[in-house]
Amino acid sequence: MIDLKSQYMGLKLRNPLVAGSSGLTNSVENIIELEKNGISAVVLKSLFEEQIHYRVSQIIMEDEYANLYPEVENYIRNYTTENDVNTYLRLIENAKKAVNIPVIASINCISDTAWMAYAKKIEVAGADGLELNVAVLPSDPDKEGNENEKIYFNIARKISQELEIPVAIKLSCYFSGLAKTLIGLSRTGIKALVLFNRFYSPDIDVEHEEVKSSFVFSTPSDVALPLRWIAMLSPIVKCDIAASTGVHGGNALIKLLLVGADVVQIASVLYKKGFREVGSMIEQLESWMYRHNYSSIDEFRGKLSVTETENPAAYERIQFMKHFSGIE
Numbered sequence: 001m002i003d004l005k006s007q008y009m010g011l012k013l014r015n016p017l018v019a020g021s022s023g024l025t026n027s028v029e030n031i032i033e034l035e036k037n038g039i040s041a042v043v044l045k046s047l048f049e050e051q052i053h054y055r056v057s058q059i060i061m062e063d064e065y066a067n068l069y070p071e072v073e074n075y076i077r078n079y080t081t082e083n084d085v086n087t088y089l090r091l092i093e094n095a096k097k098a099v100n101i102p103v104i105a106s107i108n109c110i111s112d113t114a115w116m117a118y119a120k121k122i123e124v125a126g127a128d129g130l131e132l133n134v135a136v137l138p139s140d141p142d143k144e145g146n147e148n149e150k151i152y153f154n155i156a157r158k159i160s161q162e163l164e165i166p167v168a169i170k171l172s173c174y175f176s177g178l179a180k181t182l183i184g185l186s187r188t189g190i191k192a193l194v195l196f197n198r199f200y201s202p203d204i205d206v207e208h209e210e211v212k213s214s215f216v217f218s219t220p221s222d223v224a225l226p227l228r229w230i231a232m233l234s235p236i237v238k239c240d241i242a243a244s245t246g247v248h249g250g251n252a253l254i255k256l257l258l259v260g261a262d263v264v265q266i267a268s269v270l271y272k273k274g275f276r277e278v279g280s281m282i283e284q285l286e287s288w289m290y291r292h293n294y295s296s297i298d299e300f301r302g303k304l305s306v307t308e309t310e311n312p313a314a315y316e317r318i319q320f321m322k323h324f325s326g327i328e
């Protein structure tokens with residue numbers, strides 16, 4: 001008998017496959033379908049701190065009264081923010097009524113102040129957890145690396161004190177001291193790290209000589225990034241780890257569990273192959289466990305992390321050498 005039960009941020013899950021935050025987790029209908037197809041938890045589309053500010057400024061710029069009367073500007077600012085937040089809170093409440101799987105809310109934030117008021121409302125609305133997508137691009141030439149890192153630490157500490165529901169932090173790999181930063185963050189009271197976020201990236205249209213958006217979706221080879229870092233960090237961080245980026249099938253799911261992920265999040269594959277892929281990934285995991293004589297995930301989770309594998313150098317090496325890559 002194969003048991004896929006998993007634990008993540010203190011939540012009990014029926015398996016380790018979680019729907020990551022995306023436009024697909026922005027409606028109750030989709031969340032119901034994801035549950036039917038076997039997903040174990042959903043992370044809702046993020047409430048964007050940036051987006052709220054942008055929308056408010058847009059409305060204010062368009063409104064002539066707002067330009068003339070500052071009190072109108074205040075009214076619009078509060079009304080627009082409240083409206084966006086209220087829609088989000090309703091999504092949480094309705095999703096919680098409609099499904100039995102955990103519903104994790106998500107806030108995309110770039111500071112440690114403005115959005116804190118929303119987080120408490122999210123907890124009251126019934127979210128089972130909160131994932132904070134913290135996105136600070138270290139592109140300011142006048143800023144030291146530790147100034148950027150401080151933003152993450154302030155957010156992690158403040159929010160863990162503020163909320164009772166478990167909190168996860170989702171971040172990118174853009175840190176000069178990635179391992180130390182992640183270990184430090186895992187000690188702040190947060191319950192999980194989501195490794196890694198995939199950002200919108202620019203690309204160039206050479207015919208029109210213009211900047212355009214690059215591919216929104218990941219590809220299967222992108223899984224190499226979380227795989228390496230989870231293999232190296234899972235034995236030492238003090239909280240759970242969710243893998244994210246490049247998981248396009250059952251094999252990638254198995255690999256990330258083998259290097260020590262507690263759960264695995266998927267987004268692009270749901271867009272590309274549809275919700276039925278969830279069932280097929282779970283079946284691949286079960287059949288692999290059956291063939292390898294495993295009856296529970298804990299029997300093999302982390303078996304190929306840097307401390308358990310016979311070949312730890314494979315994770316540390318970054319230059320191509322024939323001995324490692326097999327190609328001259």
Ligand SMILES: Cc1cc2nc3c(=O)[nH]c(=O)nc-3n(C[C@H](O)[C@H](O)[C@H](O)COP(=O)(O)O)c2cc1C
Pocket residue numbers: 020021022023045046047106108133170196197198216217218219222244245246247265266267268269
């Ligand atoms: C269309 C789309 C929308 C997304 N929206 C969000 C979002 O609102 N918040 C967030 O934290 N991540 C968002 N993501 C990122 C995903 O949650 C995920 O981290 C990333 O796509 C890598 O996983 P994947 O390779 O399975 O797609 C989005 C991804 C896609 C493709």
